[in-house]
Amino acid sequence: MAKSAAPDFHQIESLGEDIKRYVLSILGNDLYPPDPFRYYSGLAYAIRERLIKMWLATQASYYDSMSKRVYYLSMEFLPGRFLMNYITNMGMEDGCRQAAADLGFGLDDLAEEERDAGLGNGGLGRLASCYMDSMATQRIPGYGYGILYDYGLFHQRIVNGWQEEEADNWRRHGSPWVIDRVEHLYEVKFYGRSEAYNDPQGVLRYRWAEADTVMAMPCDILIPGHGGKHVTNMRLWAAASSTGFSLRDFNQGDFLGAMQSKIHSENISKVLYPNDEPIQGKELRLRQQYFLVAATLRDIIRRHKKSGPGFAEFPDQVAIQLNDTHPTIAVAELMRILVDEEFLGWDEAWDICRRTFAYTNHTVLPEALETWPADLLGRVLPRHLEIIAEIDRRFLLEVAVAHPGDQVRQNRLAIIDPASRRVRMAHLAIVGSHKVNGVARLHSDILREKVFPEFDALYPGKFTNVTNGITPRRWLLQANPALSRLITSRIGPDWTTDLDRLAELLPLADDPDFRKDWRAAKRENKKRLARYVLRKSGMGINPDTLFDVQVKRMHEYKRQFLNVLHVVTLYNRLRRDPALAVPPRTVLIGGKAAPGYFMAKRIIRLITAVAETVNADDAVRSRLRVVFLPNYCVSQAEKVIPAADLSQQISTAGMEASGTGNMKFALNGALTIGTLDGANIEIMEAVGRENIFIFGLTAKEVEATRAAGYDPGRRVAADAELAEALDMIGRGYFTPSEPDLFTPILDNLLRHGDYYLVTADYRACLEAQDAVNALYLDPEAWTAASIRNTANMGFFSSDRAVLEYAKNIWNIEPLGE
Structure with a gap:
């Protein structure tokens, strides 16, 4: 008997x-x-x-193979828009373009109607989304778990040069990608008390009594791998x-009280990163973290029990x-389930x-190593504090x-911490995991040698490194069709799943x-960006200028201020010598400052002030x-x-x-100017x-410079261009109506020791920029370096x-397969 053909999930014809059927039947709209x-x-x-059909086939293959699965817990995912990513990974772009054209639309115009999903903030969430793509493409059985936030971080507007925050209501018009699973609700507890009791065999046990409850509803967003045959989900x-709703309170005239419990419960998934300065914000953040963990572990255990094995086989x-x-509170939560509900012995449960568990650390910044006051954690999660204390x-x-x-x-x-009575979540994660990894070789070395050396000595081999990666499907194939077409025309399409082929x-x-x-593809992209700007x-910006870009979260250690000092210095040089032999340059800077981060918001205002002055100066505006x-x-x-x-990666080493x-920048042929960091x-x-422009102090030199008592004033006094730039900023050259506006920025540098060593790296940065100018003036040499980047x-693929x-x-x- 002939073998039946595999089902065609794509159904392009x-x-x-x-599309028209869904406009009518799902949306309830007219076609005209x-x-x-x-x-x-x-x-x-x-x-x-089409995705759902492939997802069901993938889930069946998981159960058929009885395979081990990975569960990737993250408070953030930053997937961006879904439509074009799905179409690209499913190989349906040509068919979708034709279908859109037949209906009178351009596919790119339709894609612009989608809002970015507000599920994350920056690199942490974007990395998680890259890993979801790669897990699906590499057919690694697993899922991402997070929270479906109604509101993202915030929508940033610039008003009179200042950042203003607006609610990012990304789900205002609904989302066709979110599949509500109303049939699988889980109960999540908070507050109450831990109660000891003896079971029928006389063994001392604990249970969580008099707790408030919130229901967790799972919502799936599907993630297709490249080729569209393997589909997993977040x-x-x-x-x-x-x-x-409390009808009794409502009938008694307490209209707000009638909704109080509902509002308090549903706040948990309302907004990404509530302001955690007030104690209420800290408590909500803790509740969010436990909400994610408790619901996820319930779902994992439900799925595990369907396959039959007991808990002894759980790690297998x-x-x-x-x-x-x-999500580190998961360590205590799994212990609570195993000991209090499944009645395992402590040693077996701990093993x-x-x-x-395994733990990825993403920072060396002390403020990012999360801690919780023990009294707060004990009030919100009373049994968990007991378990953490016993651990x-x-x-x-x-x-x-x-x-x-x-x-x-x-x-x-x-x-x-016996002194502060704060629970160190990184310590709990290290003790409760079998592996701890950093996300770049330097970062992992710093974790072992500087941040957690005593843990590394206590647990030899536990610390390891997995350098981050990015998905080439999103960040080259989809984002850069002009360059992708050129690459594929010369080496074929296999690079999309084997980046080493580049x-x-x-x-x-x-x-x-x-x-x-190659230059033609780059210019096409620059024209597209110019139209967007x-x-x-x-x-208007000129695509025939050097596009110098720094886009990332606004933070002092990322040193957007150093970038500004180079801009001011270049501005001064061009004012003095309009015929200066440097290429015309467009400097593009973007990024959000946390709403409560005073200095980062002040630096945004400095950038916009410098931009206003430079762009209004007829003597230099064609050059800068x-x-x-x-x-x-x-x-x-x-x-x-x-x-x-040019890609600016100039953080303090x-x-x-x-x-x-x-x-992402290097993959797309940008040359990097940066420090030896990350x-x-x-x-x-x-x-x-x-093929890269490296400058500045190394990480060890940064440490030695700080230890020696760095004096930024001496560096400024010895560098006339640096002194001039700082003087212009300090005396209000860029904000004449508010001359003292940037005094706090300068005080950080000159009175408070310049912790991020901006002045120490200033001259080296300028020398590296001079090398950039020289190479860019030789288009053939620059293009060759771009191709080599x-x-x-290949190594930096998230697949690897x-x-x-x-x-x-x-x-x-x-x-x-």
Whole structure:
């Protein structure tokens, strides 16, 4: 009997009719007039229908293979827009373009109707989304788990030069990608008390009594791998009240009270990163973290029990990755379930926990190593504080055996800080996991040698490294079609799932015709970005200038201020010598400052002030333009990154864990100017020192400079250009109506020691920028270096990273075809 053909999940020929059917039946709209949002939504539902069929087939393959699964817990995912990513990964772009055209639309115009999903903030969430793509593409069985926030971080507007925050109501018009699973609600508890009792065998047990409850509803967003045959999902939790509306309170006239319980419960999934300065904000953040963890573990255990094995086999079937400290309360929650509900002994439960969990650290900044006041944690999660205290007690006995009599060491390693009575979540994650990884080689070395050296000595081999990666499907194939077409025309399409194949481009760096085509692709991207900037800001920028880009979260250690000092210095040089032999340059800066971060918001105001002055100066405006890009997000990055000539990665060495923006820019042929920080080091080694502009102090030199009592005043006094730039900022040259506006920034530098060593690296930065100018004035040499950057980026694929996790941490094999 002939073998039946595999089902065609894509069904391109019926796509146009399906779109119209969904506009009518799901949206309840007329087909005319042809509104672009309606037709975007109709296309989205048509794509979703095809995805669901493939997702069901994937889930069946998981159960058929009885494979171990990975559960990636993250408080953030930053997927950006879904439509084009789905279409690209499913190989449906040509068919979708034709279907859209037949309906009177351009596919790109329909895609612009989608809002970025407000599920994350920056690099942490974007990395998690890259890993979801790669897990699906590499057929690694697993899921992402997070929270379905109603509101994202915030929408950034620039008003009179200042950042203003607006609610990011990304789900205002609903989302066709979110599939509510109303049939699988889980109860999550808070508050109450821990109660001891004796079971029928006389064994002392504990239960959680008199707790408030919130319901967690799972909502799935599907994630197709490249080729569209393997589809996994993010499962995101939405909070729902367990009590709902109080008719009694309402009838008594207490209208607000009637909704009080519902409001309090559903606040949990209302907004990403509530303001945690007030105690109410801290409590809500803790409740969010536990809400994610409790619901996720219920779902994992439900799925595990369906396959039959007991808990002894749990670590052989389940791998849980803690993406930073935010989900670390999972260690205590799994212990609570195993000991209090499944009645395992402590030692057996603890062994299961440690073999199940692994922890990724993303920072060396002390303020980002999360801690919780013990009294707050004990009030919100009373049983968990008891469990953490017992984990701590047993762990400190272990430390005492290894280092008898060393109370100072015990205090440093304690999970509950005996002085401050704060629970150190990173310590809990390290003790409760079998592997701890940093996210770049330098970062992992710093973790072992500087941040957690005593843990590394206590647990040899526990600390490891997995350098971050990015998905080439989103960040080259989809975001940069002009360059992708050129690459594929020369080396074929296999680079999309085997990024090492880009090395085949290396000989073409010496081919004049290929360099010409490479420049044409870059110019196409620069024209696209110029149209975007004109549409969003009303400002025209010249695509025939050097596009110098720094886009990332606003933070002092990322040193946007150093970038500004270079701009001011270049402005001064051009004013003195309009014929200066440097290429015309457009400086683009974008990023959000946390609403309460005074200094970062002041630096944004400085950038906009410098831009206003420079762009209004007729003597230099054709040679230098400065643009602040409001509301930096994934969809904006997809336009900015392919257009960049120069990528600014200039953080103070030793402070950036890894970075992934640096990888995206280099993959798209931008040359990096940066410090030896994070993954910049590995990028330099990959692309060659001659194809990158490295400057400044190393991490060890930064540490030594601070230890020696650095005096920024001496550096300023010895550098006339630096002194001039700071003087202009300080005396109000850029804000004459408010001359003291930037005094706090200068005080940080000159009176408070310049912690981020901006003045120490200023001259080296300028010298590196001089080298940039010289190379850019030689288009053939610059293009060759650009090609070599792209060609040598194979290592930085998220496919490589997740395969390292699978082999070295999760102990999971990819599924076969």
